[in-house]
Amino acid sequence: MMEQDNKPYETVPPARDETTHAAPAGLEAHGGAPETAPQGRRTLDIWPPIEAIDEVETGHIWPAVRQFPPEAAPGPAWPEAPVAAEIAEPAAEAWGARHEAVASEPAWPDVAAEAPVEAPVAEPVAEAWGARHEAVASKPSWPDVAAEAPVEAPVAEPVAEAWGARHEAVASEPVWPDVAAETSVEAEIAEPVAEVWGARREAVASEPAWPDAAAEAPMVAVEARQEVEALGAEPAGPDVVAEAPVVAAELRESAAPVWVAAEAGARPLVIPPLPAPLPGVAGLAPAEPWRLAAPDIRPVSMPEPEAASEEAPEMALDGGAEEPAQAPEAEPRDAGAYLSALGTALRPAFSAMVARIPKLTYAVLCTPDGFNVCSTGVSNEQIGKMAAVSSSLLAVGEALVNAATGQTELDVLTMESQGVQIVSTRVSGGGHSVILLICARTPLGVILVNAKSAVPELRARMETVA
Amino acid sequence: MDIVVGQRVAPQVIFAGPMGVGKTTAMRAVSGPEKLEMDVRSLEANQEMRAHGKTTTTAGFDYGECSLPDGRSVVLYGLPGQERFELMWNMLTPGSAGIVLWVFGDRADGGEICAAWLRALARRHACTRLVVAVSRLALAQRDEGVRAFAALARHFHPHAAVLAADPRAPEDVMQTLAAVLSAPAARFLAG
Numbered sequence: 001m002m003e004q005d006n007k008p009y010e011t012v013p014p015a016r017d018e019t020t021h022a023a024p025a026g027l028e029a030h031g032g033a034p035e036t037a038p039q040g041r042r043t044l045d046i047w048p049p050i051e052a053i054d055e056v057e058t059g060h061i062w063p064a065v066r067q068f069p070p071e072a073a074p075g076p077a078w079p080e081a082p083v084a085a086e087i088a089e090p091a092a093e094a095w096g097a098r099h100e101a102v103a104s105e106p107a108w109p110d111v112a113a114e115a116p117v118e119a120p121v122a123e124p125v126a127e128a129w130g131a132r133h134e135a136v137a138s139k140p141s142w143p144d145v146a147a148e149a150p151v152e153a154p155v156a157e158p159v160a161e162a163w164g165a166r167h168e169a170v171a172s173e174p175v176w177p178d179v180a181a182e183t184s185v186e187a188e189i190a191e192p193v194a195e196v197w198g199a200r201r202e203a204v205a206s207e208p209a210w211p212d213a214a215a216e217a218p219m220v221a222v223e224a225r226q227e228v229e230a231l232g233a234e235p236a237g238p239d240v241v242a243e244a245p246v247v248a249a250e251l252r253e254s255a256a257p258v259w260v261a262a263e264a265g266a267r268p269l270v271i272p273p274l275p276a277p278l279p280g281v282a283g284l285a286p287a288e289p290w291r292l293a294a295p296d297i298r299p300v301s302m303p304e305p306e307a308a309s310e311e312a313p314e315m316a317l318d319g320g321a322e323e324p325a326q327a328p329e330a331e332p333r334d335a336g337a338y339l340s341a342l343g344t345a346l347r348p349a350f351s352a353m354v355a356r357i358p359k360l361t362y363a364v365l366c367t368p369d370g371f372n373v374c375s376t377g378v379s380n381e382q383i384g385k386m387a388a389v390s391s392s393l394l395a396v397g398e399a400l401v402n403a404a405t406g407q408t409e410l411d412v413l414t415m416e417s418q419g420v421q422i423v424s425t426r427v428s429g430g431g432h433s434v435i436l437l438i439c440a441r442t443p444l445g446v447i448l449v450n451a452k453s454a455v456p457e458l459r460a461r462m463e464t465v466a
Numbered sequence: 467m468d469i470v471v472g473q474r475v476a477p478q479v480i481f482a483g484p485m486g487v488g489k490t491t492a493m494r495a496v497s498g499p500e501k502l503e504m505d506v507r508s509l510e511a512n513q514e515m516r517a518h519g520k521t522t523t524t525a526g527f528d529y530g531e532c533s534l535p536d537g538r539s540v541v542l543y544g545l546p547g548q549e550r551f552e553l554m555w556n557m558l559t560p561g562s563a564g565i566v567l568w569v570f571g572d573r574a575d576g577g578e579i580c581a582a583w584l585r586a587l588a589r590r591h592a593c594t595r596l597v598v599a600v601s602r603l604a605l606a607q608r609d610e611g612v613r614a615f616a617a618l619a620r621h622f623h624p625h626a627a628v629l630a631a632d633p634r635a636p637e638d639v640m641q642t643l644a645a646v647l648s649a650p651a652a653r654f655l656a657g
Binding site: 334335338339367368369370371384385387388389391392394395396398399402403433 | 508510526527529546548550553554
């Protein structure tokens with residue numbers, strides 16, 4: 001995401017009449033040049049006059065608009081300032097004489113009244129420019145379009161520089177920058193661990209590929225790692241480092257006091273010796289049997305290794321249908337029946353609520369653990385994910401509130417993204433709890449009012465569910 | 467109010483694994499008071515789990531901090547175990563210094579579950595340290611179980627370490643942390 005955001009636009013200069021630099025014909029009737037340069041999706045959203053222009057005319061008079069579709073130009077708005085100047089300048093020139101005349105007038109907007117002939121042109125212009133005109137008219141120097149457009153560049157430049165430095169720093173980092181650094185630091189941990197691997201080291205020393213392991217014991221871990229890394233996936237000798245915990249478990253069982261053994265020249269231990277046989281640790285007699293363990297322990301069956309492939313196969317955890325589920329056995333029938341009953345009970349109130357919210361994008365009712373109860377505006381493929389994300393979102397929000405204030409529940413969570421408002425809240429009643437999430441391109445207050453008005457009815461219906 | 471600028475950066479270790487294996491328990495075993503838990507009541511907890519007190523599941527993520535015996539701090543993140551929360555997996559796993567994958571050692575399908583998780587992690591990680599912590603291994607099956615999981619793990623990660631551990635035991639959890647931070651980093655294999 002960051003990469004996408006950091007990527008400057010591939011800006012395409014707006015097509016314009018190079019001979020006259022005149023504003024495209026017809027543009028005046030729709031309010032002239034935009035206040036700012038097109039800025040991807042936002043510009044298209046806040047530029048209703050363009051929508052009024054028919055397709056042919058749009059393509060003819062303002063091809064620049066076509067150069068900034070949201071899909072073609074995702075990214076931040078800051079690099080657009082120079083483009084804004086290019087767009088604004090011809091428009092400003094076209095408006096030039098008009099602006100000067102207007103600037104000389106003491107009271108704006110009186111254009112329509114004082115220039116009847118120009119009224120058909122001036123009125124839509126005045127409407128389109130609206131607040132912009134008022135702000136500009138209040139300034140001593142008009143026209144400001146051309147003057148202000150270049151100002152955006154100085155503003156954008158330091159931002160671009162700041163981003164530039166960040167980009168360079170990020171670009172200069174390796175894919176895994178801390179590997180080398182951490183390896184040396186962790187040697188302090190690895191070495192004493194290596195000391196513990198006495199038996200293993202002896203085995204290693206007996207093998208021709210690693211003849212000096214015993215003699216070089218203090219550095220076994222470091223050198224073994226380097227050796228293994230140098231050889232890639234084919235370690236020359238036994239993978240001492242990776243197998244260490246296995247060996248350590250064996251040693252722990254023997255309770256040999258090798259944990260504190262330090263050979264001459266070895267660095268001091270930085271982790272304490274492993275404790276004596278631990279209760280409950282696998283491999284040792286558990287002091288307390290694991291209570292969830294099945295009474296008849298079944299042998300672990302390992303899947304047959306799959307043939308190596310260039311690409312990782314689709315995983316069950318990523319949606320592969322044929323792969324085994326990773327979760328323990330659940331009770332889908334009970335959970336499904338519960339979700340169905342809850343959804344059926346809440347549907348009338350949910351439907352009434354979404355009908356009252358204009359420009360609704362989607363709405364989700366889900367359980368706190370991420371199961372869909374009732375939703376609209378969400379595709380079948382997205383239902384599960386939207387419910388899970390909604391529950392995670394509120395869980396994270398509640399954890400934040402709890403950490404900050406000690407309160408356990410979050411009343412309302414709101415977010416905004418380019419005019420799209422997202423509201424989430426928890427509704428509890430009758431021993432049930434659901435999370436309501438609404439997303440709409442509507443003023444926040446409208447969503448809040450409708451959501452809060454729906455809560456009592458949702459709560460009442462939840463109390464009817466067994 | 468005092469203004470605190472910056473933060474001491476500590477390596478992040480991810481606790482991953484299927485639901486109910488003990489990730490949150492392991493976090494609690496070693497985390498200090500800074501921990502955050504986002505547990506909610508679970509519809510999935512089966513009868514056996516509920517009978518033994520497992521009634522919740524992690525909806526967001528678990529967060530904890532602990533100090534290693536050498537004084538270093540480690541930041542712990544516990545992933546939710548269900549696939550539907552993969553958004554959290556995608557968010558949290560790429561920045562981790564190492565992963566501790568907790569797996570069931572007492573289930574017949576434990577290997578399948580472990581393989582599925584390894585595939586999922588392989589898809590999200592180009593390079594990291596990996597420790598597979600096998601819980602609930604019966605005494606008689608400990609060696610065989612650990613070796614079997616080790617063979618499986620090596621199929622996905624050349625330097626994966628495998629050890630038996632009890633998530634309830636702080637010593638065991640600390641051992642997994644020491645192991646994961648001392649293990650060499652390597653790229654996941656395609657599996």
